[in-house]
Amino acid sequence: MNANPYLPDMATVVEVIEETPNIKSFRLVLNDEEKMRSFSFKPGQVGQLSVFGAGESTFVINSSPTRMEYLQFSVMRVGEVTTRLHQLKAGDQVGVRAPLGKPFPVEDMQGKNILFIGGGIGMAPLRTLFTYMLDTRDDYQDITLLYGARSPVDLTYQAELPDWLAREDVKTVLCVDNEYPGWEHKVGLIPNILLEMNPSPEKTVAITCGPPIMIKFTLQALKKLNFADEQIITTLEKRMKCGVGICGRCNIGTQYVCLDGPVFTYAQLKELPSEL
Amino acid sequence: MERFITQDNLQRFAAGLAEKKNVLAPVASGGTTTFRRLRPGMQLDFSRMAVISPKDATFPRNETLLTVQHYPEESGKRMELQEHLPEGEMVVIGCRPCGTRGKLVFDPVYETQAIKDPYYIRRRDGATFITLACARPETTCFCHSVGSGPADEEGSDILLTAVEGGFVAKAVTEKGEQLLGDSLFEDAGAKAEEAAASNASARKLMGEAHDFSSAAEKLLKRFDDMDFWQTQSDKCISCGACTYMCPTCYCFNITDDEAGLVSRRLRTWDNCMSHTFTLEGSGHNPRSTKAHRLKNRMGHKFSYYPDLHGGQIACCGCGRCIKQCPAGVDIRQVVMAAQEYPDER
Numbered sequence: 001m002n003a004n005p006y007l008p009d010m011a012t013v014v015e016v017i018e019e020t021p022n023i024k025s026f027r028l029v030l031n032d033e034e035k036m037r038s039f040s041f042k043p044g045q046v047g048q049l050s051v052f053g054a055g056e057s058t059f060v061i062n063s064s065p066t067r068m069e070y071l072q073f074s075v076m077r078v079g080e081v082t083t084r085l086h087q088l089k090a091g092d093q094v095g096v097r098a099p100l101g102k103p104f105p106v107e108d109m110q111g112k113n114i115l116f117i118g119g120g121i122g123m124a125p126l127r128t129l130f131t132y133m134l135d136t137r138d139d140y141q142d143i144t145l146l147y148g149a150r151s152p153v154d155l156t157y158q159a160e161l162p163d164w165l166a167r168e169d170v171k172t173v174l175c176v177d178n179e180y181p182g183w184e185h186k187v188g189l190i191p192n193i194l195l196e197m198n199p200s201p202e203k204t205v206a207i208t209c210g211p212p213i214m215i216k217f218t219l220q221a222l223k224k225l226n227f228a229d230e231q232i233i234t235t236l237e238k239r240m241k242c243g244v245g246i247c248g249r250c251n252i253g254t255q256y257v258c259l260d261g262p263v264f265t266y267a268q269l270k271e272l273p274s275e276l
Numbered sequence: 277m278e279r280f281i282t283q284d285n286l287q288r289f290a291a292g293l294a295e296k297k298n299v300l301a302p303v304a305s306g307g308t309t310t311f312r313r314l315r316p317g318m319q320l321d322f323s324r325m326a327v328i329s330p331k332d333a334t335f336p337r338n339e340t341l342l343t344v345q346h347y348p349e350e351s352g353k354r355m356e357l358q359e360h361l362p363e364g365e366m367v368v369i370g371c372r373p374c375g376t377r378g379k380l381v382f383d384p385v386y387e388t389q390a391i392k393d394p395y396y397i398r399r400r401d402g403a404t405f406i407t408l409a410c411a412r413p414e415t416t417c418f419c420h421s422v423g424s425g426p427a428d429e430e431g432s433d434i435l436l437t438a439v440e441g442g443f444v445a446k447a448v449t450e451k452g453e454q455l456l457g458d459s460l461f462e463d464a465g466a467k468a469e470e471a472a473a474s475n476a477s478a479r480k481l482m483g484e485a486h487d488f489s490s491a492a493e494k495l496l497k498r499f500d501d502m503d504f505w506q507t508q509s510d511k512c513i514s515c516g517a518c519t520y521m522c523p524t525c526y527c528f529n530i531t532d533d534e535a536g537l538v539s540r541r542l543r544t545w546d547n548c549m550s551h552t553f554t555l556e557g558s559g560h561n562p563r564s565t566k567a568h569r570l571k572n573r574m575g576h577k578f579s580y581y582p583d584l585h586g587g588q589i590a591c592c593g594c595g596r597c598i599k600q601c602p603a604g605v606d607i608r609q610v611v612m613a614a615q616e617y618p619d620e621r
Binding site: 007082239 | 355527
């Protein structure tokens with residue numbers, strides 16, 4: 001971060017990956033070599049991407065701090081800024097303000113079983129932590145990933161899925177909402193597949209992210225599986241502008257998602273006013 | 277230090293300052309009183325409180341944060357970023373204590389250990405406030421209910437009190453004391469006592485203060501009572517007059533503006549009573565109705581902010597939101613209703 005918190009660093013798009021019909025991943029390198037070398041962040045922190053002339057929006061850094069060749073952001077095309085982001089090609093310039101927000105409590109997760117539950121674009125913030133844990137695999141016990149999307153083409157990170165499925169040191173379960181020709185994995189809604197998998201809450205941390213409706217039912221399923229509120233971690237989405245706790249729109253009561261979050265335990269969320 | 281200045285000399289003093297610095301002062305304009313950049317020939321209008329406080333002095337309604345020059349023909353489609361940090365000094369004359377004090381609400385948010393907003397900090401540090409104590413409260417005034425009063429010096433460099441033939445000027449800061457060294461100021465003599473008596477009488481005229489002491493707690497208790505918020509916000513038309521007129525509202529938007537090969541990143545006052553304030557890209561909106569939005573506005577000023585910042589209420593009691601609301605929403609009544617509302621329902 002610069003002394004002027006609104007001043008972005010210029011970065012170059014080095015690669016664009018078309019993940020799904022409406023999601024692209026952008027790999028960026030800061031133009032200032034020294035800044036890129038010393039750039040430091042933790043899984044779960046976010047950044048603001050600028051397309052100058054269109055504006056700025058918040059996305060999680062979904063690459064892992066263990067792999068610093070580039071910073072990756074996945075962007076779903078929904079509005080003005082994201083539409084302009086989707087027009088970017090390798091070599092184009094963007095602005096980056098990062099890292100912002102608080103990361104996942106990785107140190108607290110060491111020595112535990114890890115259960116990832118991601119839905120749709122909600123896989124992006126999980127990808128950074130998942131990749132980080134694969135690179136520091138010995139620090140954790142069993143790692144399970146349940147990742148679902150509406151249909152097979154809506155699954156992001158297709159290029160990595162075969163590796164995730166093939167690895168013996170993680171259990172990866174994929175699901176889609178309905179049957180599709182050629183689909184060999186689970187069919188059903190994420191909370192139902194989760195109940196079917198019946199993971200033990202014993203020494204386990206569950207990390208979930210996805211659309212609000214999926215989160216709501218996933219939390220219910222986790223409670224049914226006897227996960228305690230402290231064992232459930234999620235990362236929130238809010239409209240943000242400044243990203244540094246000033247502009248006043250991402251608050252839930254006294255807490256600013258950009259500053260105090262976006263990562264919260266379910267126990268912490270329960271303490272806050274109900275305004276998700 | 278207290279000095280006296282005649283009405284004519286204050287006008288001269290202001291005009292003199294305006295030759296060297298930017299001076300914001302209330303002037304009569306179109307049947308109303310409003311803060312304007314003081315230019316030669318303009319007369320100070322101290323007859324009533326200005327429609328909008330001089331919030332612009334420290335937090336302009338729109339400002340350029342940075343500009344970007346695009347060079348699309350060059351390799352790598354080079355862009356050049358330029359910060360636009362404000363420079364220069366500003367003197368505000370004739371602001372009321374509520375408006376002066378209102379800016380203090382910004383400080384713990386815009387300048388923390390970790391984050392320093394250079395645009396705000398530079399403007400604040402370059403601003404001088406010559407405040408005019410209020411002699412008579414309006415029906416919408418309630419500064420005394422939020423820890424202030426009609427002769428509050430907090431945030432001012434000089435406090436003026438109207439007396440027979442002119443004003444008693446009291447230096448509050450060193451910056452103020454230096455200004456009072458100007459030869460247009462005279463010995464205050466017995467005028468100082470007249471000023472003190474006037475200020476005491478103004479405070480008396482305000483009557484009893486509202487007790488907002490349980491607001492922080494009760495607003496949180498009311499959080500899920502959407503019937504209550506529905507009732508309170510029924511009249512609201514989501515126009516945002518309350519937020520735009522407010523000296524303490526500090527929320528903003530950041531947008532980009534494009535013209536040819538130059539784009540600007542702008543910061544503008546924003547309005548939490550608007551539906552789009554929290555509208556997310558997915559279409560989801562955590563504050564989807566005006567009931568949700570009024571709840572956040574009240575919560576922010578009377579509960580969340582005080583919780584985070586040592587009990588200080590983020591409202592200066594100027595009453596502009598009451599006076600300017602086209603639908604008659606009264607912030608005092610909403611807070612009192614939230615406090616008085618039965619706990620068990």
